[in-house]
Structures are given as structure tokens and as C-alpha cells.
Amino acid sequence: MSARDTFDALASLEPEVALPYVEAALTEHYLEIQTAAFEMLADRSRLNRPDVVVHHYETLLPEIRERILAEGTVFVEAARKLIRSGSEFTRRAAFTMLRDMGGPEILRDLAVGLDDASKLIRDNVTHFLEKITMTYHYHLMNWQARKDADSRAYLDRNRAAMLQALEVLLRTWHFHRKNIVLDIAIESGADAYRLITSVVLNHVDSLLWKAFVQRMQAAHSEAMVDILFRLYLEGLSKYRDVAVTIMLLRKDPEFGTAIAQYLWQLTPERAEALAGMKELPFLPMIEANPDLPASAAVILIDFISGASISVKERDTALKSFLRSRTPAVRAYTLRTFRRLNYPHIADLARVALSDPSDDVKLVAARMVAQLQSPQKARLLQPLLNSSREDLCRLALQHTMDLRAFRYGAAFSDQPPPVRMLAESVAERIDEVSVEQVVEEIVRLKPDARLRILHLVEATDVQRELKPAIESILTEHDLTVRPLLVQVLAFTGRRAGLRLLLELMAPEQATVRSQVLETLQDLHDMRFGALFLPFVLDSNPEVAAAAGQVIAAFGQAEAKLHLGRMLGSRDERIRSAAVQAIGMTRIEGGREMLKARMAAEASHAARAVIHEVLERWS
Amino acid sequence: MTQLQGFQEYFIDLVGGRTQALAIEAAGVLLLLVLVVFWIRWQFSAETRRARLFRRRFKMLARAHQLGGLDQMLLLDMVRGLEDPCMIFVRRSLFESHSAASGVDAGRLEGLRRRLYS
Numbered sequence: 001m002s003a004r005d006t007f008d009a010l011a012s013l014e015p016e017v018a019l020p021y022v023e024a025a026l027t028e029h030y031l032e033i034q035t036a037a038f039e040m041l042a043d044r045s046r047l048n049r050p051d052v053v054v055h056h057y058e059t060l061l062p063e064i065r066e067r068i069l070a071e072g073t074v075f076v077e078a079a080r081k082l083i084r085s086g087s088e089f090t091r092r093a094a095f096t097m098l099r100d101m102g103g104p105e106i107l108r109d110l111a112v113g114l115d116d117a118s119k120l121i122r123d124n125v126t127h128f129l130e131k132i133t134m135t136y137h138y139h140l141m142n143w144q145a146r147k148d149a150d151s152r153a154y155l156d157r158n159r160a161a162m163l164q165a166l167e168v169l170l171r172t173w174h175f176h177r178k179n180i181v182l183d184i185a186i187e188s189g190a191d192a193y194r195l196i197t198s199v200v201l202n203h204v205d206s207l208l209w210k211a212f213v214q215r216m217q218a219a220h221s222e223a224m225v226d227i228l229f230r231l232y233l234e235g236l237s238k239y240r241d242v243a244v245t246i247m248l249l250r251k252d253p254e255f256g257t258a259i260a261q262y263l264w265q266l267t268p269e270r271a272e273a274l275a276g277m278k279e280l281p282f283l284p285m286i287e288a289n290p291d292l293p294a295s296a297a298v299i300l301i302d303f304i305s306g307a308s309i310s311v312k313e314r315d316t317a318l319k320s321f322l323r324s325r326t327p328a329v330r331a332y333t334l335r336t337f338r339r340l341n342y343p344h345i346a347d348l349a350r351v352a353l354s355d356p357s358d359d360v361k362l363v364a365a366r367m368v369a370q371l372q373s374p375q376k377a378r379l380l381q382p383l384l385n386s387s388r389e390d391l392c393r394l395a396l397q398h399t400m401d402l403r404a405f406r407y408g409a410a411f412s413d414q415p416p417p418v419r420m421l422a423e424s425v426a427e428r429i430d431e432v433s434v435e436q437v438v439e440e441i442v443r444l445k446p447d448a449r450l451r452i453l454h455l456v457e458a459t460d461v462q463r464e465l466k467p468a469i470e471s472i473l474t475e476h477d478l479t480v481r482p483l484l485v486q487v488l489a490f491t492g493r494r495a496g497l498r499l500l501l502e503l504m505a506p507e508q509a510t511v512r513s514q515v516l517e518t519l520q521d522l523h524d525m526r527f528g529a530l531f532l533p534f535v536l537d538s539n540p541e542v543a544a545a546a547g548q549v550i551a552a553f554g555q556a557e558a559k560l561h562l563g564r565m566l567g568s569r570d571e572r573i574r575s576a577a578v579q580a581i582g583m584t585r586i587e588g589g590r591e592m593l594k595a596r597m598a599a600e601a602s603h604a605a606r607a608v609i610h611e612v613l614e615r616w617s
Numbered sequence: 618m619t620q621l622q623g624f625q626e627y628f629i630d631l632v633g634g635r636t637q638a639l640a641i642e643a644a645g646v647l648l649l650l651v652l653v654v655f656w657i658r659w660q661f662s663a664e665t666r667r668a669r670l671f672r673r674r675f676k677m678l679a680r681a682h683q684l685g686g687l688d689q690m691l692l693l694d695m696v697r698g699l700e701d702p703c704m705i706f707v708r709r710s711l712f713e714s715h716s717a718a719s720g721v722d723a724g725r726l727e728g729l730r731r732r733l734y735s
Contacts, residue, residue, distance in 0.1 A: 006678060021707045024704060024708055025707035028710055030710075033709055
């Protein structure tokens with residue numbers, strides 16, 4: 001025996017007789033009874049009265065409600081009829097049931113209640129609409145911001161229904177005044193564009209129009225930007241005015257980020273259309289927000305640099321990014337100006353050289369380095385102080401410009417034998433060796449680097465170069481001294497090298513020993529041979545000092561160069577080589593001279609060889 | 618017939634005249650007719666028919682649950698004053714609200730509850 005027996009017995013009665021008992025049973029808060037009553041009412045072959053179920057929906061037990069929601073369609077159909085024709089109690093129950101269905105597919109039905117005669121129903125429906133639209137909006141934002149898979153699935157399931165309902169919700173906005181509906185329309189982007197133009201912006205300056213403008217100011221998604229640009233490019237002039245107004249009103253950095261995200265994902269056709277815009281109404285936002293995130297700033301810089309706006313506008317906007325707190329943005333802006341062949345690039349680069357970031361300085365330094373300006377070296381010189389190697393290296397290249405040929409060139413005004421010797425020595429020194437010298441300078445401490453720089457800058461030998469050399473000779477930092485000879489040689493400071501030889505005068509014992517200590521650190525005979533041209537110096541003391549230095553630090557190299565000169569066809573060259581061998585007294589020199597004597601045809605040359613051999617013995 | 622005539626004469630003697638006796642008899646017949654009319658009207662009125670209908674349905678439902686006479690009386694007692702006693706089969710709340718006041722022992726009530734509503 002059970003409650004089922006009662007309903008089986010009732011089933012044998014006429015439907016109109018059984019209905020009051022079943023309906024009464026449906027109001028009982030006992031699951032067995034309510035379940036049996038529900039099944040009898042819902043059963044198409046028995047009472048088939050879903051409308052009665054909907055009528056009592058609000059008093060039903062949760063288990064029964066769940067079954068209604070699960071079975072869905074038949075009850076939704078009944079509810080749809082009841083919301084239009086039922087009593088207030090019934091309408092309220094029907095709306096509640098539709099609300100519990102939960103999805104955007106019932107929004108159109110719920111919207112019917114927005115102008116219901118009952119205030120309670122109107123309020124309920126408004127509340128229901130808001131709840132459902134907020135759920136949809138949540139998933140919309142969750143998908144946009146986090147790419148959440150569940151939200152994506154929810155949107156895929158409900159997008160079509162929501163877009164259908166959106167039209168009704170926008171048309172009834174004056175009843176519910178829920179801005180969340182506008183937010184959904186905005187965040188739906190292109191999908192809702194037609195609705196926005198046909199419903200929202202249909203009446204200029206309506207309340208809905210104003211609310212839309214307000215919500216557009218609060219949104220910061222790429223969908224919002226998409227709508228903005230569509231309004232600007234595709235619509236009537238009144239839509240363009242709205243777009244311009246919104247862009248001008250927005251000064252928040254999120255707007256800039258949203259524009260950048262939008263631009264990043266553009267199709268080539270769309271990008272072309274945007275690049276053709278003759279004005280960019282969002283530029284005030286960029287000027288007001290130099291601190292946009294780097295990723296967004298870079299995209300905006302690219303877009304602005306390729307836009308069809310006036311050059312003046314473009315440059316002003318781009319200059320805003322030079323105020324960014326992110327060094328990468330400032331550096332990228334500088335590179336963009338260079339790419340655009342900005343006519344005042346030198347001024348920009350000059351300012352950027354004092355930028356707190358080394359990255360920006362490096363970009364600026366490269367720009368300055370490419371300039372054909374006599375002030376280039378002066379501008380780059382402060383960068384030698386930098387602790388960053390690549391920056392320092394660049395500055396070095398353009399302030400000192402160490403090159404092997406400059407050594408040879410420094411003797412270009414000398415007699416041919418001297419010149420030949422210098423060129424021969426320079427030829428033996430490859431650029432790799434010079435680069436190594438540069439690297440060693442880069443590795444020096446900044447103050448030591450500046451001492452080296454003083455050598456290069458010095459123009460007056462006695463007042464500037466001499467003190468600069470002496471300061472290095474007395475330097476305790478042993479990494480600086482060995483570079484003295486190479487720097488003087490590769491910057492073409494012939495006078496400096498000669499000065500070193502002068503400082504080897506016997507009466508200056510202390511300085512002489514300092515010079516010798518310095519030369520001992522050379523470790524490469526090619527660098528010792530840098531003094532070889534001086535053995536032919538008109539000053540006997542300098543020539544003697546040079547001979548001593550060669551004998552001590554560059555014998556093998558000297559033998560190579562002088563041996564080559566001894567074979568010269570020019571008698572004067574051969575004679576000079578003989579003199580140089582006599583001065584350096586290199587090992588095997590005497591044998592070289594004797595061999596030359598045997599082969600020498602010139603009387604004058606033979607006389608010189610003879611004189612040197614005599615002196616040597 | 619003779620007996621009826623004998624009663625007639627006795628009644629005339631009793632009331633003291635033929636005319637009076639006839640008048641009283643006519644009034645009596647009239648009263649009887651009125652009573653019959655009232656009975657017929659009561660017997661075939663909508664309320665009576667509905668009550669009869671309800672009682673039949675009650676019996677049908679009681680049979681469906683195989684309820685004995687005492688249980689039926691107990692249920693009818695619970696819904697006394699209610700137009701349709703059948704409601705007790707679908708409205709357990711009625712049963713629960715009246716069971717406490719019925720004075721019936723809990724075991725019997727529990728058995729009945731299980732039979733009707735489980």
C-alpha cells in the first residue's frame with residue numbers, strides 16, 4: 001500500500017474529477033505525494049497538465065523543481081503561455097520557473113515581464129534578467145581575460161541565444177535600465193555591432209545613447225575598441241561623432257592597452273583600413289599616458305609610425321613614448337624615429353645619451369655614431385665612463401678609433417725610409433690585435449679608461465700629452481700601463497711614442513725605469529717594433545733609445561723588416577736599413593751587413609756598411 | 618374498508634362533529650404531502666448527490682488501500698466538517714494535523730500513515 005495506490009485509483013476517474021485531488025496533492029510538502037502528483041500531471045497519457053505544475057512551481061519541493069528543469073521544454077512552453085495570459089500568481093510562478101532555467105535562451109521570454117501590470121513581477125523579472133546577464137558577462141570577461149575553457153564552452157553554448165535576446169533587452173532598456181546589457185553588447189564586439197547602431201544609437205542623445213557612451217568609457221577590452229573603430233570607419237557621421245567623442249574622453253592607460261591588443265590581432269585588410277585613418281582621436285590618451293605597458297607601447301608606436309596622419313602629429317605622439325618609464329619603450333621609440341628618418345634625430349639622440357638606462361644610451365650612441373657630425377666623438381665620450389661593455393666599446397670606437405694603419409699614417413710626412421719602416425711595421429699588425437687592445441681598454445676601470453682617453457685627446461705634446469703619459473707611467477693599476485704604447489701607436493700619436501723615447505734619457509733614471517717597466521709588459525715583439533722608425537730619428541738620443549728598445553723588445557720583428565729593406569732597389573733605403581741595423585745592433589745584424597756588402601754594387605752603400613761595421617767592431 | 622369506516626366514525630365522535638373531523642383529516646393529508654415533497658427534494662439535491670459522490674469516491678479510495686471499517690471511520694472522523702473527505706488521501710497535512718487530536722494510539726496511526734502515504 002502506498003500513495004501510488006491513491007493516484008492509480010484517481011487515474012480511473014474522469015480527468016476533470018481527478019484534477020482537484022492531484023492539484024491538492026501537488027501542494028503537499030511530502031515528496032512521495034508531490035512526486036506522484038507531478039508525474040500524473042506531467043504524463044501526456046494521463047492528465048497532461050504542465051500548466052498546473054507551472055502554476056504551483058514556487059511551492060514545489062527542490063527535487064520536483066529539478067525534474068521540471070531537467071525535462072524542460074514542455075514546461076517552458078506552458079510557462080510561455082502563462083506569462084502572457086495567467087493570473088498574477090501564475091505569471092509570477094512562470095517567470096520564476098523561467099529564471100531557474102537559467103540560460104540566456106529564456107531572456108526573450110523574461111523580457112515580456114518588463115512591462116507587466118504587476119510591479120512585483122516587473123521587479124522580479126528585472127532582477128532575473130540582471131542575474132542571467134551577469135552570468136553571461138562573467139563568462140565573457142573570463143574568456144577574454146583568462147581564456148578559461150569552461151567560459152569558452154558556456155559562451156559557445158549560449159552566444160546565439162544571447163545575441164537574439166540582446167535585441168529585446170536593448171529595446172526594453174528603458175524599462176530595466178540594466179547597464180550590464182550594454183556591457184554585453186560592447187563586449188560582444190562585432191557580433192553586436194548591428195544592434196548597437198540600430199537600437200542603441202538610433203535616437204541621438206537618448207538616455208540609452210548616453211548610457212552607451214558611459215559604458216564604452218568604462219570598458220577596456222579589444223571588443224570595445226573594435227566597436228569604436230567600426231563606428232568610426234563604417235557608420236554614419238553621427239556614429240563617427242560618437243566614436244570620436246569616446247576616444248577623446250578616454251585618457252586611461254587601460255584604453256591604450258585595449259587598442260594595442262586590438263591592433264595586434266587585426267587582419268591585413270582591417271589593418272590597412274585603419275592605417276588609412278587621417279586622424280587618430282585616441283592620441284590625447286597616449287600623450288596623457290607615457291607609461292603604457294611595453295608590449296602595448298611597442299604596438300602603438302608601430303601603428304602610429306605607419307598611420308596616415310600628419311608628420312607633426314605623428315612625431316608629437318611618438319615623442320610621448322620617450323617619457324615612458326620603461327627603457328625598452330624609450331629605446332624602441334628612438335629606433336622608430338631613426339627608421340622614419342626623423343630630421344632632428346641628432347637632437348633626440350643627444351638628449352637620450354644622458355638617459356638613465358644603458359639600453360637607451362646604447363641605441364642613442366649607435367644613432368650618434370651613424371651621424372656625419374664632427375661632434376660625434378665629443379658626444380660619445382662620456383659613455384667611456386659606463387660600466388657596460390658594449391656601450392663603452394662603441395664609445396671607444398668613435399672617440400679613439402684605434403686602427404693599425406693610423407700608426408703608419410702618422411709617419412706619412414717623414415722621409416721615405418722612415419715611412420717605409422713604419423708601413424712595414426703597421427702591416428704586421430692585424431685588426432684582430434687592435435680589437436684585442438680595444439677589449440682590454442673596455443675591461444679597464446672607468447677612471448683608468450679616462451686616463452687612456454686623455455692620451456687621445458691631448459693635442460699639445462708638452463702641456464697635455466706628456467702629463468697624460470707620465471700619469472700612466474706612474475699608474476699603480478698594472479692593467480693600464482701595457483696599453484700605453486698600443487694606444488699611442490693605433491691612434492697615430494707619433495709624438496707620444498717619441499716622447500717615451502725621450503723619457504729614456506739617462507739623466508732621468510726614475511722615469512727611464514718606469515718606461516722600461518712599461519715596455520717589458522708588451523709581450524709581443526710586433527709592438528716592440530713600433531719604435532723601429534725612430535732609429536732613423538734626427539735626434540741621436542732618440543735614435544739611440546729606439547735602438548735600445550728594439551734590441552730589448554723587438555729584435556726578431558726588426559730583423560724581418562730591416563732584412564726586407566736591405567733588399568730594396570733604392571739605395572737610400574738600403575743605406576737607411578744599414579744605419580738602422582747599426583743602431584739596433586740586433587742579433588745576426590753583422591752577418592746581414594757582411595752578406596749585403598758582398599752583394600752591394602753601390603759604392604755609397606758599401607761605404608755606409610763599412611762605416612757601420614767599423615763602428616760595431 | 619369496514620375498519621376504516623369504523624375509525625372514521627370513532628374520529629367524528631372524538632372531535633365532536635363530521636365537519637371538524639374532515640378538516641383535521643384534510644390538514645393531516647396536506648402535511649404529509651408537504652413532508653414527502655421536502656424528502657424528495659432533499660434526496661435529489663446537488664449537495665446530497667455530491668456528498669453521495671464523495672462518499673462513493675471515499676469508499677473507492679479506501680478499497681484501493683484495503684482499509685477496514687474502523688480505519689475508514691477514523692479517517693472520516695478526522696475530516697469531519699470538510700466537504701470532500703477524499704482529500705484526506707491526497708493531503709497528508711490534514712491527516713497529520715488531526716491525528717494528534719484523534720486520541721488514537723500512535724501505532725495504529727503509524728500503520729495507517731504508512732498505508733496511505735508511503
